[in-house]
Amino acid sequence: TLQFKQNDRGVRIHLARPVGRGQSSTVSIDYGVENPRLGLYFTGPDEHYPNKLWQAWSQGQDEDNKYWFPCVDHPREKVTSEIRATVDKPYVVVSNGELKEKYEDDDGRLVYHWSMEKPHSIYLISLAIGAYIELTDHFEDIPLSFYVPEGREEEGYRTFEKTADIVRYFSEQTGIRYPYRQYSQVVAQDFIFGGMENTTATTLTEMTLHDERAHLDFTSEHLVAHELAHQWFGDLVTSKSWSHSWLHEGFATYFDLLYTEHAEGEDEFYYRLLENRETYFEEHDSKYRRSIVTNVYSQPIDLFDMHLYPGSAARLHMLRRILGEEEWLEVITLFLKEHRDSVVETVDFARCIEEVTGDNYDWFIDQWFYKPGFPVLECSCEYQEKEKNLIFHVKQNQNAEKEPHTFRFPLTVRLVGEDGTARDIKVQVEEREHHFYIPAEGEPSMVLVDPEDTILKRMRWKVDSGKLSRQLKQAENVLKRIEAAAELTKVGDREAVTSLEEAMHHDPFWGVSARAAKGLGAIRTEQAMQALIGGLEVTHPKARRAVVTALGNFKDEKAFETLRPLAAKDASYFVEAEAVYAIARTKAEGAFSLVVGALEKDSFNDVIRCKALEGFGELDDDKGLTILYEYSRYGKPELVRAQALRILGKMGKSRPDNLEILEKISDAFQAPEGPRSFRAKLAAIQALETLNREEGLPLLKRVAETELDGRLVRNARLAVRKIERGKDKGEAILKLEKKLDEFAEESKKLKDRMDKLESGV
Structure with a gap:
């Protein structure tokens, strides 16, 4: 037995003999753990949630596995792993690697032995236990397993039906066949993330299981694809430190998008x-x-934000377009082959780009990954x-104080003639302002x-409305049509x-129809409302939801009456839910009782109830407070x-004088500890930030100091900072918001009067 010292930070072991550099020594640790604070979670029924199932599941990312077994918990540490777990029947154990054996012990309990023989990072070691039904599929000779609760098999097949095709597609795109011997997906109750890419054994929130009606609007493919992509980006090749974790999340987010392009087409991808x-x-602007x-x-969890996921993916999209498809795929394959089963930094990816292209892309990596922000462009032409x-003007308008550097990027300008022929002109933007002179025999039609929307940017496109209407109708890329709709x-x-209105009805892609409807809603004239009433006949549920x-x-009785039938029943849960919320926003007489009635409706992930509760916030009636108090208590569904x-x-x-609201929000932190309370606590932090009261600061500061989940800590700190910076501004902001609403109403009335004058009515 070796001597050791243990404290809150770890275990220090005194070896029997010195071990030199490059030498190894094996140490066995006999340990036990009860009620770990993080890393391994137990969830089941209680008096408030009697229908919950007994389950246990781990969540190691970022560095939480050390709370349930001794380890050096850092992503650079790659190890083989093995788990033997004994459970009562009918419980099932799922872990990393292969199931080596399963047998019944002398007490009639089941023993599962899982072994992961390839080294992988500590945070990816997984354990999931539940009374699961195993569904199966395969990719070539690789078995695929999906573990769902009994009675939800049909939803399980619907949720995971594309898994084999995603494995095939990613194997082709990366040039690396799926690198492990099997792949499992387990749905977990009360899971505190959407999904977690444990090596060969992904854990997913139970909320991704859905019925046929929900499938009109909702798919699990994006989540399944994201977590599967991690088997290459994050599991096979792992960042040396969390600072470079975009190499996990950026690639997983972008490869999820690439599968959308493959399976659903270019329009859905864009x-x-x-x-x-x-x-x-939104995160860049507001936080x-x-x-x-x-x-x-x-x-480390502080880094897992919208900068890391979609921000990195947008940068990878730029790189793919700039390199071209052939070199992009070569870079990806080289990166994965050279660094498989090892750890990397951003520079390793940059070297692969240089090796494939023969060019130095340090300018791209430095500008887009080591510096913040993106260009804000104002473009026009004459x-x-x-x-x-044709004189093409481009100006970078990003805040010079916040974004002191000028962005450098290639930009394509496409000239489209009256006959539809297109000519692409490539220019290099390197200064704050450019004026490019492009030879053109005649004025372009468009x-x-x-x-192709390559560059990550915001852009104001200042051309006359006739050209914008033509662009909305004729541009091939959906994002160019959406750009025209916004202008x-x-x-x-x-x-x-x-x-x-024409785009809402006739554009071939639902997303353009939806953005056209959004534009009509923002214009808010009588003509726009009549157009939207007619737009309810669009067939795609996502476009209809936007209408x-x-x-x-x-705020019109006619809008209320038009929406009422949809709030009563629609083929789509989401359209029905949105109709309830939209009715609340009309503030029409009868809206409150309709919203109350919607609380009785069951739906996928309680989307209708959630929208009804949001409706009380729009109606802003004191009667809604009692209902909100009831639905905020422990025992109500999590969402x-x-x-x-x-x-x-x-x-x-x-x-501002209602202290009961503050008390009810604070109650979220008095509920039983555990994963079931995570979303409520996060929502309570958001609520305290919205309240913007000094009385909420002590609680937020305590949360920042005592909560274990890093996301709660981060959000509490951000809320404290926002409240302390905005002291005494709350009332002024409320008055400003009211003034803006009044101005919008007056503007709408003025537009209606002008429209009537112009039309001779």
Whole structure:
């Protein structure tokens, strides 16, 4: 027996003899653990949730596995692993690698022996236990297993049906056949992430299981693809430190998008790319900005944000387009082959780019990964008939104080003639402002800036509404049509409404229809409302949902009556839910009782109840507070409870003297500890931030100091910072918001009067 010392930070072992550099020594540790604080979680029924199942599951990322077994918990440490677990029947044990044996012991209990013979990082070691039914499939000779609760087999097949095709596609795209002997996916109750890419044994939230009706709007393919991509990016090749974890999450996010392009087509790919960018922009604008690669963080989990996931994926998309498909695939294959089963940093990826292309791409890596931000462009053009030139103006308008560097990037300008022929002109943007003179025999029918939407940017495209209408109707790329819809929304005249209405009805892709509807909702004239009422006939549920959302912008009895049948019943859960919320936003008489009635409806992940609760925040009626108090308590469904807490924060903002709201939000931190309370606690932090009251600061500071989950700590710190910076501004902001609403209403009325004058009505 060796001497050792143990404290809160680890175990120090005194070896029997010195071990020199390059030598090895084997040490066995006999240990036990009860009720680990992190890393391994136990969940089951209690008096408030009697229908919950007994399950146990681990969650090692970032550095939490050390809480349930002794280890050097760092991503650079790669080890083989082995787990023997004994459970009562009918429980099933799933872990990494291969199931070496399963047998019944002398007590009639089941013993599972799993072994992972390839070294993998500590945080990827996994254990999941539950009364599961195993569903099976295969990719070539590789078995695929899906573990779901009994009674949910049909949902399980629907959720995981594309797994084999995703494995095949990623094997082709990476040039590396799936690198392990089997692949399992386990759904976990009360799971605190969407998914976790444990080597060969991914854990997924039970919330991804869905019925046929939900499948109209919802798919698990994106989550399944993201976690599967990690088997190459993160598991096979692992970042040496968390600072470079974009090499995991950026690639997993982008390869998920690539599978969308393969399986669903280019339009869906581009639309998801847009949505990804928008989530990154929102975090950049409203919370903070940072470089993708950084060593500035309190805990590793701080890095796992929208900069890391969609922000990195958008940068990889640029690289793919700049390199071209052939060299892109060569770089990916070289990177994975050279570094498989090892650890890497960003520089290793940069070297692979250089080796394949023969060019130095340090400028790209430095600008897009080691520096924060993105260009904000203002573009316009004018044609000189006499000189036969098109002058293309491009200006970088990003804040010079926050983004001191000027971005360098290639930019394509596409000139489209009256006959539809296109000519691409490539320019290099290197300064804050450029004026490019492009020879053109005649004025182009259409000018498209960055026609394939390669560059990560925000852009204002300043051309006349006629050209925008043509772009909305004729541009091939869906993002160029969406760009035109956004610019026409800013124009907002009768012709713009007509163009948006036509796109809403006739564009071949639902995403353009949805953005056109969003534009009509923002214009808020009588003509726009009538267009939206007609738009309810669109067949795609996601486009119809956007029409419903837009109609909620109109505080009008006609909008209320139009939405009422959809709130009662629609083929889509999501359309029905959105109709309930839109009705609340109309603030029409009868809206409150309709929203209350919607609380009785069961739906996928309680989407209808959640939207109804959000509706109380729009109605802002004191009667809604009692309902929100009830739905925020421990015992209500997890997503419903979290939503109620968030809306309490919103309603409390206009009730600064109501201390009961603060008390009800604070109750989230009095509930039993465990993963079941995670989302409620996160929502309570968001609610306290929204409340923006000094009375909430002591609780937020205590959360930041005492909570174990790094995401709760990070969000509490951000909330404290925001409240302390914004002291005494809350009331002024409320008044400003009210003034803006009043201005929007007056603007709508003025537009309606102008429209009537112009039309001679």
